[in-house]
Amino acid sequence: xxxxxxxxxxxxxxxxxxxxxxxxxxxxxxxxxxxxxxxxxxxxxxxxxxxxxxxxxxxxxxxxxxxxxxxxxxxxxxxxxxxxxxxxxxxxxxxxxxxxxxxxxxxxxxxxxxxxxxxxxxxxxxxxxxxxxxxxxxxxxxxxxxxxxxxxxxxxxxxxxxxxxxxxxxxxxxxxxxxxxxxxxxxxxxxxxxxxxxxxxxxxxxxxxxxxxxxxxxxx
Amino acid sequence: xxxxxxxxxxxxxxxxxxxxxxxxxxxxxxxxxxxxxxxxxxxxxxxxxxxxxxxxxxxxxxxxxxxxxxxxxxxxxxxxxxxxxxxxxxxxxxxxxxxxxxxxxxxxxxxxxxxxxxxxxxxxxxxxxxxxxxxxxxxxxxxxxxxxxxxxxxxxxxxxxxxxxxxxxxxxxxxxxxxxxxxxxxxxxxxxxxxxxxxxxxxxxxxxxxxxxxxxxxxxxxxxxxxxxxxxxxxxxxxxxxxxxx
Numbered sequence: 001x002x003x004x005x006x007x008x009x010x011x012x013x014x015x016x017x018x019x020x021x022x023x024x025x026x027x028x029x030x031x032x033x034x035x036x037x038x039x040x041x042x043x044x045x046x047x048x049x050x051x052x053x054x055x056x057x058x059x060x061x062x063x064x065x066x067x068x069x070x071x072x073x074x075x076x077x078x079x080x081x082x083x084x085x086x087x088x089x090x091x092x093x094x095x096x097x098x099x100x101x102x103x104x105x106x107x108x109x110x111x112x113x114x115x116x117x118x119x120x121x122x123x124x125x126x127x128x129x130x131x132x133x134x135x136x137x138x139x140x141x142x143x144x145x146x147x148x149x150x151x152x153x154x155x156x157x158x159x160x161x162x163x164x165x166x167x168x169x170x171x172x173x174x175x176x177x178x179x180x181x182x183x184x185x186x187x188x189x190x191x192x193x194x195x196x197x198x199x200x201x202x203x204x205x206x207x208x209x210x211x212x213x214x215x216x217x218x219x220x
Numbered sequence: 221x222x223x224x225x226x227x228x229x230x231x232x233x234x235x236x237x238x239x240x241x242x243x244x245x246x247x248x249x250x251x252x253x254x255x256x257x258x259x260x261x262x263x264x265x266x267x268x269x270x271x272x273x274x275x276x277x278x279x280x281x282x283x284x285x286x287x288x289x290x291x292x293x294x295x296x297x298x299x300x301x302x303x304x305x306x307x308x309x310x311x312x313x314x315x316x317x318x319x320x321x322x323x324x325x326x327x328x329x330x331x332x333x334x335x336x337x338x339x340x341x342x343x344x345x346x347x348x349x350x351x352x353x354x355x356x357x358x359x360x361x362x363x364x365x366x367x368x369x370x371x372x373x374x375x376x377x378x379x380x381x382x383x384x385x386x387x388x389x390x391x392x393x394x395x396x397x398x399x400x401x402x403x404x405x406x407x408x409x410x411x412x413x414x415x416x417x418x419x420x421x422x423x424x425x426x427x428x429x430x431x432x433x434x435x436x437x438x439x440x441x442x443x444x445x446x447x448x449x450x451x452x453x454x455x456x457x458x459x460x461x462x463x464x465x466x
């Protein structure tokens with residue numbers, strides 16, 4: 001397999017779907033995790049347990065749920081999103097948001113209470129306080145983003161179900177690999193897998209660098 | 221009006237009262253020393269007044285504005301919080317430059333960039349650490365970090381300055397600078413300063429009035445001179461002579 005325009009199209013769509021899902025998931029998951037790490041409220045433990053449970057959600061289950069939501073007779077059927085890149089993004093948002101929230105929560109909790117107290121005593125509003133602690137815990141949060149990216153881009157079950165693997169429309173790297181393998185084009189499947197592995201490697205490298213920086217800062 | 225009044229303050233942990241202050245009055249432009257044995261409630265008092273500890277009961281009258289400390293939420297307490305500067309025993313520096321650390325309080329208040337630059341420079345000069353502005357805050361020595369912590373609160377010109385054993389871990393050189401800055405701001409600014417200290421010599425040379433806290437109560441208070449030369453209560457007499465067993 002060479003890097004033909006068709007292959008580039010598949011790679012580009014994979015990156016677009018996953019990057020958008022990560023950005024949207026970050027907008028929800030990071031503030032949610034930070035607030036859970038900073039504030040106490042009734043039922044907080046239950047919410048944390050639910051988030052940790054959802055971190056291991058089976059992608060196929062997410063795919064089925066999003067499929068039912070978006071199907072013609074589902075609650076969001078009127079939007080006509082099923083078998084579109086937007087549906088794939090939605091499924092990936094559902095998958096990565098708990099990961100981003102859970103790892104942001106851990107990163108914020110790892111910061112001593114002294115940081116929270118210092119920011120509060122300096123006059124931070126509740127929102128400014130969350131931003132300050134998120135900024136302070138940025139290395140751990142960045143590790144969470146990299147982990148979520150790796151999981152989303154290599155995921156196949158959910159995007160297959162809600163995207164449908166339609167050529168020039170919803171075909172991404174993972175669904176293309178399955179297709180090539182089913183057709184007996186093992187070489188093409190393996191080559192696509194290597195591209196996927198390279199992208200995953202790059203993001204997990206950021207993960208390792210983030211974690212190492214975090215440890216280095218903690219030792220100072 | 222120029223008084224900070226505290227009344228009916230009660231702080232409890234797991235149902236057990238650890239601090240009870242019926243009434244305390246602090247006048248403007250004075251430095252108050254809070255002394256007492258370890259675990260007597262000195263830091264708890266300061267933390268309750270800084271809104272870092274929510275008491276079971278208590279009111280604070282800050283120059284005419286009365287607040288109920290027991291029901292104050294973070295958002296509701298913000299206007300009062302922004303009038304207070306608090307320096308703990310061990311300062312926490314954020315992972316950025318010294319300049320950014322000192323500018324933080326001003327940024328929270330929405331101060332514009334030009335004013336931030338000049339105010340931060342002024343505050344750093346005040347604590348004699350102007351040359352550290354671009355340095356990473358985590359690379360400061362303990363003494364320098366404590367002086368930066370002081371600059372970080374002085375920069376937004378608080379009405380109330382609360383210091384919790386700020387020089388406990390400092391060498392004489394840094395202590396001298398710290399005390400010089402406190403004296404200078406007392407003379408030049410409209411500020412009330414409360415300092416918790418175990419260093420009785422420091423309390424004697426720095427403060428105008430002193431409070432003695434023992435077992436969660438203010439046992440004695442008065443002018444520093446009378447406090448050290450003519451203590452009335454047997455507890456304070458024992459404490460000053462080093463006879464107190466606790």
